[in-house]
Amino acid sequence: MNSEFTIAVHSLVLLAYLPGRMASSETIAENVQTNPARIRKVMGVLRRSGFVETREGMRGGYRLAVEPGEVTLGDIYRAMAAGSLMPTWCSGDPEMDCVVGSNMRKVMDGIFCEAEKRLESYLDSVTIQHVLARIRECRERRA
Amino acid sequence: MNSEFTIAVHSLVLLAYLPGRMASSETIAENVQTNPARIRKVMGVLRRSGFVETREGMRGGYRLAVEPGEVTLGDIYRAMAAGSLMPTWCSGDPEMDCVVGSNMRKVMDGIFCEAEKRLESYLDSVTIQHVLARIRECRERRA
DNA sequence: TCGAACTGTAACGAATATAATTACAGTAAG
């Protein structure tokens, strides 16, 4: 799994936790524990997908553009990491003689494709709101 | 996803396609399109998990030790690539002050863990026999 | 209108992960 997915989820949850406010890439980066440029790159994708609004210039930053209960991790996955389940390395070769060697790639593609559907369908059952709620549970359990 | 998983599935399907016979690491490597040392490494794991029998020395090699209809891709996944869904890179830091930053890691862990369960449950529904059958379908469709 | 505080983006380098190669000791068949 792509770690940009994790960053995207973390950032959106943080924005949901700070409703209305603009958070700068530096603020988010500190919370996520990475550098601001990486955050800006991820947020660019989220902006183009309509999940956040951005404002450039002084007092600019990022703000959630959707209801936390309306965005699922599946939506974020599709925007950030679609196809990440399939390994880059593929076995076999369609040009070879053997039935197994020549068709394995296509068959495995189908399997990974179906596996990804299952994964997405689970991720679709979890919203940003859910994630934030789980985080708040952690706090209560500690208290 | 780990590409050793793909190699393992491919190898086992090939062995199921060549029932009874011993296949050498070189034969398998050619079919998979990689090098024999890599195959031997993967087969070592499959042997320790009981999926194949190996014989060293002349005319040695690998042979399926189980019924193709009895081994699922889930079994292979657990042997070869368990935990591969979770990214190595983690966001946040349990030591920090913010509720979000300090708990995100644990919450995401839980989500990836559940996602992996779903993935495994799908992979458990596909056996080596199924994969081989799909490959044979490719041949028939071509004819 | 100028400077400070931001985003957007790309280029580069460092660190890490993945795959190929090579080597060689051990084992079994003939």
Place this chain on the structure above:
DNA sequence: CTTACTGTAATTATATTCGTTACAGTTCGA
């Protein structure tokens, strides 16, 4: 006792991921 194998590890090559730096463009406010 030689040949054809596996088992395993070390080394190198390659690809990917992540961090860093840089800078043009934008907006706010003094």
